Amino acid sequence: MFDLNSHSDLLLQCKAVTEDEPDLIANLANISAIIFDGMADINWAGFYFSRSDDELVLGPFQGKVACVRIAFGKGVCGVAAATKQLQHVDDVHQFSGHIACDAASNSEVVAPIIVNDKVVAVLDIDSPKIARFSEQDAAQIAAIAEYCQQLDWSQL
Template sequence: MQTTNYDLLLEQARAITAGEPDLIANLSNISALVYDALDDVNWVGFYLTREPETLVLGPFQGKVACLRIAFGRGVCGAAAATRETQRIEDVHAFADHIACDAASNSEVVVPLIVNNEVVGVFDLDSPSIARFSEADAEGLTRIGRFIEQLNWAQ
């Protein structure tokens, strides 16, 4: 498995969002960028906080996904509730895993926080057990911090 250059990926994310104020357009392109850049992933996208304590499916690349996830449920909900990046080597061993795609075996979820509010999560799935390293989680968290700087006032 190749090592991902997260500095370059972050630079590319900045370039494709520069000057574009529309959040959904930017999240769509970022999900496509990351999906194409990482090997061995089967889902990359966003869940957005659209109701209190509820994440709603946003822009993504991959198979059909769950529509709504409560804060605290599954890996995405855990990231939203704890406000911490979740790196799960085997989602089937995660007590409250929500199986949107039975082919997914490992996951990284980065909470997105703007003005001290969880506005969503950045979610990545892989069909391989232990696909995501600590370096992946750190690099994806840095991309998450950039995503928080986009225009969320829509």
């Protein structure tokens, strides 16, 4: 049994649950559930899909109702998609252009998922706690997103 409080075990559990399953949506749903259940003090964990060159659309997630569409360059998710870089934000209220899908969110980490040099999705984790995510947390989220690049994205 995995210790869900251990960062490496989150990634190991994501790998274990997706290893023999080819369906992308099922895998991403389970990965969002693993993160949501395995990380303390978070209120949202999930994915936004890149449906065009300039817009993200809500994918599998755990948490409250979320924004459905986010333009590239807008909010933390949109900036991650536009720049292809991890966004680690201690206080979203200080982030220029922050989109408040859930008013309870105060900190956020968003990792782009890049396949063939194209952002296919972002992995978004929110917390109601300011500065909730350490550098180690952000690196773990980035590692999970990097692992997600190996899934079958041709299904989208």
